[in-house]
Amino acid sequence: MAKAEPVEIGRRLHEKEEAEKRTQRIADVLENKPKNYHVITDDSKLDAMIERLREEVRLQQKDEWFRRVFDLFNDTLIRRKLSERGIEIPLVKSLTVWDTETSGLDKMIDLSGGYSFWLPLLNEGYYVAYGHLTGEAQCTRSKALGVIRRFIEMADHIKSFHNAEYDLNIMRNDGLKPAGVRFDSQDAHWILNEHEKSHGLKPLFTKYKSMLGPEAAAMDDYTFEDLFGNESPMMYDSEIVGIYAIKDVHKGWLLTKWQIDTLVKTDDLARAYFEIRQYLPEVNTEITRTGFVIDLGRLRQLGEVYSAELEKAKRDFLDAYDIDDNFLYNMSMALKGDRIRDWCEKQQRRIDKQAEMLAKRKAEFKKANPTTKKYAQLKEWIERAESNPLIEPIPQNAPDYITEFNLSSNDHLAYLIYDHLGIKDITKQVVKDKSRSRAVSKDVLERYFEREESLKPLAKVSLYEKLLGTYIEKIPDALDVDGRLHTELNTVSTGRYSSKGYKGKPNDLFRENVTDDNFLEHIRCLVSAKEKSVPKGTNIQNIPSRNDEGLAVRKTFIPREGYTYLGSDLSSIEPRLQAHRMSVEFGDDTFAETFRKGLDSYIEFASMMFDVDRELCTEKAYKSGLINIPYRKLTKDMFLAKGYGQAEDQFVKTAVQRGITEEAARAGYAKFDVILPGFSKMVQETFAHLRKYGWTATLWGQKRRFPGYIEKYRRLCVLMKKAGIKGKDDPELGKKSRRFRTQVERNEFWDLIRFTGGCERSAFNHTIQGSGANVLQLCMIRSYYECTLARGWEFNLTLHDEQKHSVPNDQLTEEAVELYDDIMTNTVQLATPLACDTVIEPRWMEEYSPDEWDFNNCKPKGA
DNA sequence: TCTGCGTGCGCG
DNA sequence: AAAGCGCGCACGCAGA
Numbered sequence: 067m068a069k070a071e072p073v074e075i076g077r078r079l080h081e082k083e084e085a086e087k088r089t090q091r092i093a094d095v096l097e098n099k100p101k102n103y104h105v106i107t108d109d110s111k112l113d114a115m116i117e118r119l120r121e122e123v124r125l126q127q128k129d130e131w132f133r134r135v136f137d138l139f140n141d142t143l144i145r146r147k148l149s150e151r152g153i154e155i156p157l158v159k160s161l162t163v164w165d166t167e168t169s170g171l172d173k174m175i176d177l178s179g180g181y182s183f184w185l186p187l188l189n190e191g192y193y194v195a196y197g198h199l200t201g202e203a204q205c206t207r208s209k210a211l212g213v214i215r216r217f218i219e220m221a222d223h224i225k226s227f228h229n230a231e232y233d234l235n236i237m238r239n240d241g242l243k244p245a246g247v248r249f250d251s252q253d254a255h256w257i258l259n260e261h262e263k264s265h266g267l268k269p270l271f272t273k274y275k276s277m278l279g280p281e282a283a284a285m286d287d288y289t290f291e292d293l294f295g296n297e298s299p300m301m302y303d304s305e306i307v308g309i310y311a312i313k314d315v316h317k318g319w320l321l322t323k324w325q326i327d328t329l330v331k332t333d334d335l336a337r338a339y340f341e342i343r344q345y346l347p348e349v350n351t352e353i354t355r356t357g358f359v360i361d362l363g364r365l366r367q368l369g370e371v372y373s374a375e376l377e378k379a380k381r382d383f384l385d386a387y388d389i390d391d392n393f394l395y396n397m398s399m400a401l402k403g404d405r406i407r408d409w410c411e412k413q414q415r416r417i418d419k420q421a422e423m424l425a426k427r428k429a430e431f432k433k434a435n436p437t438t439k440k441y442a443q444l445k446e447w448i449e450r451a452e453s454n455p456l457i458e459p460i461p462q463n464a465p466d467y468i469t470e471f472n473l474s475s476n477d478h479l480a481y482l483i484y485d486h487l488g489i490k491d492i493t494k495q496v497v498k499d500k501s502r503s504r505a506v507s508k509d510v511l512e513r514y515f516e517r518e519e520s521l522k523p524l525a526k527v528s529l530y531e532k533l534l535g536t537y538i539e540k541i542p543d544a545l546d547v548d549g550r551l552h553t554e555l556n557t558v559s560t561g562r563y564s565s566k567g568y569k570g571k572p573n574d575l576f577r578e579n580v581t582d583d584n585f586l587e588h589i590r591c592l593v594s595a596k597e598k599s600v601p602k603g604t605n606i607q608n609i610p611s612r613n614d615e616g617l618a619v620r621k622t623f624i625p626r627e628g629y630t631y632l633g634s635d636l637s638s639i640e641p642r643l644q645a646h647r648m649s650v651e652f653g654d655d656t657f658a659e660t661f662r663k664g665l666d667s668y669i670e671f672a673s674m675m676f677d678v679d680r681e682l683c684t685e686k687a688y689k690s691g692l693i694n695i696p697y698r699k700l701t702k703d704m705f706l707a708k709g710y711g712q713a714e715d716q717f718v719k720t721a722v723q724r725g726i727t728e729e730a731a732r733a734g735y736a737k738f739d740v741i742l743p744g745f746s747k748m749v750q751e752t753f754a755h756l757r758k759y760g761w762t763a764t765l766w767g768q769k770r771r772f773p774g775y776i777e778k779y780r781r782l783c784v785l786m787k788k789a790g791i792k793g794k795d796d797p798e799l800g801k802k803s804r805r806f807r808t809q810v811e812r813n814e815f816w817d818l819i820r821f822t823g824g825c826e827r828s829a830f831n832h833t834i835q836g837s838g839a840n841v842l843q844l845c846m847i848r849s850y851y852e853c854t855l856a857r858g859w860e861f862n863l864t865l866h867d868e869q870k871h872s873v874p875n876d877q878l879t880e881e882a883v884e885l886y887d888d889i890m891t892n893t894v895q896l897a898t899p900l901a902c903d904t905v906i907e908p909r910w911m912e913e914y915s916p917d918e919w920d921f922n923n924c925k926p927k928g929a
Numbered sequence: 930t931c932t933g934c935g936t937g938c939g940c941g
Numbered sequence: 942a943a944a945g946c947g948c949g950c951a952c953g954c955a956g957a
Contacts, residue, residue: 505937827945
């Protein structure tokens with residue numbers, strides 16, 4: 067029996083058992099269908115269903131819990147702000163829980179084939195079926211969607227979903243224009259516990275079941291997979307899918323109710339959720355669905371030019387070095403010697419063995435009878451062995467032997483630089499990570515260019531390889547069904563967004579005109595297509611901009627025909643937030659005052675900290691050669707260093723690289739705390755809060771928790787006491803750490819120092835970076851309502867401290883720019899004024915300030 | 930052929 | 942024997 071067979075039999079058995087289990091579960095679920103679950107498969111029942119929805123809405127008006135909750139949704143700063151501007155977010159009148167069952171997971175292509183909703187006060191749920199492929203009787207798609215269209219599109223009847231962005235996309239694919247999607251139990255859970263391993267509805271429900279009341283306790287935990295395996299629900303009967311779908315919204319309701327109550331009870335979490343987060347699913351969906359038009363012609367052109375440049379740089383590099391057989395031999399032995407030698411030995415043994423066999427069979431062959439089968443077999447074997455001798459056991463034949471110098475291989479480059487050329491390794495002087503050596507990164511290489519001119523093309527090689535590989539060659543293949551480039555936004559630990567590519571179904575599955583007649587046939591296509599097979603979209607937040615070559619890539623992002631970009635970034639938002647905290651919480655107004663006076667705070671503090679005239683602290687003074695130390699940059703570095711908790715030595719090191727003496731750098735560093743005493747107070751108080759509670763929060767109460775910090779800090783205190791260390795800032799910490807008697811204890815000590823230090827830096831940073839994210843989110847929310855919904859501007863981008871819309875050219879006026887400025891600077895009020903830089907862009911990064919723009923002709927002045 | 934990791938680099 | 946925050950992606954490499 068071949069080895070694979072038992073495995074295969076085992077697999078089949080397991081599969082069969084799983085299938086039987088699923089069948090049993092399905093039978094269970096059908097048998098125990100609750101009386102208050104209603105599966106609708108007949109158009110004539112739809113009106114009665116909607117009547118129940120109306121009844122629920124009526125009941126909620128009079129219910130105390132709901133009225134209190136509506137206030138939470140309604141009573142927000144952003145709503146008041148919008149109201150002042152004549153933009154009304156209608157007052158909330160009801161809250162129901164919804165879900166869609168779909169043909170798949172592609173956010174631009176897939177469609178719903180059923181929806182479910184839960185009516186909390188009536189305590190009943192509905193599932194409407196129209197896309198099932200079982201041939202059974204079901205509702206007509208247009209009727210099923212038609213009856214809920216108005217409700218789904220009403221902003222005052224708010225809907226809760228679990229992962230609302232997905233359902234919003236599906237509903238928009240269905241041709242609906244959903245509004246009032248204002249609760250997302252997945253988002254809410256992120257606010258309650260961002261460390262949750264799994265944010266799916268089922269795992270959350272199972273985990274928190276005991277807190278959700280007796281109704282929850284009685285419910286089973288079957289997951290989608292438990293019932294349907296990996297298949298689409300559209301392949302199953304509406305009855306079973308319906309029960310499952312209703313159970314989902316039922317669970318969703320229990321979770322939603324508990325979450326709202328918990329948000330209210332816990333610290334400031336209701337603020338984080340209701341002031342900001344409740345609005346974001348719609349805003350995010352709008353941004354990610356809008357995407358970017360790409361100037362493909364220009365991108366292709368750029369690709370051609372850069373490919374040529376890359377080839378040239380590679381040639382220049384290789385021409386300078388004699389990469390001959392000898393070089394490759396030495397490199398192979400240096401990098402892969404062990405594996406190559408190993409192979410040679412094994413190969414020699416194989417050869418010896420074959421020779422032995424050959425000799426043996428030749429002897430047998432001599433004796434064999436030519437008429438026998440054995441004779442023929444031996445003959446064939448000997449002939450084959452003699453005509454196909456095993457390759458020689460020399461290094462050049464080993465699979466690991468390197469036959470070509472690869473400029474993308476760090477190992478190859480390191481061999482060339484450190485072994486072949488014998489350049490002295492300065493990695494440790496340049497990079498932060500002390501454990502590293504033989505680095506071939508840009509910053510290290512730059513230092514070698516001076517003595518080894520021929521290495522210079524390497525800088526171009528990595529530049530063009532990055533641009534071509536990550537952007538230029540990727541983007542044309544990553545466009546979605548609308549021909550645009552999209553992205554997926556996620557929330558990270560501080561509350562910022564991250565952006566990434568995503569995978570979907572092939573674009574040719576997209577069908578523009580779906581009718582009741584072709585719907586099921588189309589669903590059949592969608593269901594049978596492989597999920598997540600085609601890479602689409604990119605990270606939109608790291609499109610190059612810091613050098614000309616990269617900038618050219620950004621310039622291929624263009625507004626749609628007849629529109630122009632209007633973009634704005636918040637100027638120095640993080641320093642302003644630091645200044646705000648220092649002023650409001652710690653009574654140090656110095657920093658805030660510089661912003662109020664409209665001064666360049668880095669120049670102001672540069673002058674104070676380094677004892678230099680203001681005039682000498684400008685960028686201009688440095689660039690013009692008036693002075694050879696970039697004081698403004700240095701000061702900016704220092705604020706960053708302080709904000710991220712950088713060590714003094716590390717700051718001094720980079721400062722010295724900028725041309726200042728070590729003494730002056732240290733003096734400036736020390737003076738920082740004299741001039742801005744509130745800064746270190748702010749940092750220390752934040753640490754104290756972290757030590758007490760294990761988390762920190764943004765100005766809007768959005769938490770970041772640091773699991774394990776409190777315990778580990780406590781343990782560290784015990785160890786520090788033991789060694790006579792006064793605290794983490796004891797200047798003799800290193801010296802005193804030698805007092806630990808055992809290596810184990812010393813290791814533990816340093817591990818704790820590293821861990822707690824990491825938490826502390828992240829925790830302080832969170833209060834600033836996270837608040838910055840909140841400020842921009844509020845700007846985004848306001849501009850979603852005021853620009854996108856009210857004025858029809860496309861919402862293309864959010865990028866940490868900036869956002870971008872596309873404005874129809876006939877709307878691009880001075881007033882439009884003023885509105886955008888107002889959104890950026892007056893949506894949020896801090897102890898420091900906010901400032902922004904608003905630009906008009908015919909292409910991304912082809913920027914014109916409003917003074918440079920001819921609003922009458924919608925083009926740059928003088929163009 | 931897939932997966933996980935290290936290194937390096939794009940962005941704020 | 943520590944000491945700059947927050948990300949995602951491409952590539953080489955090693956092991957399965």
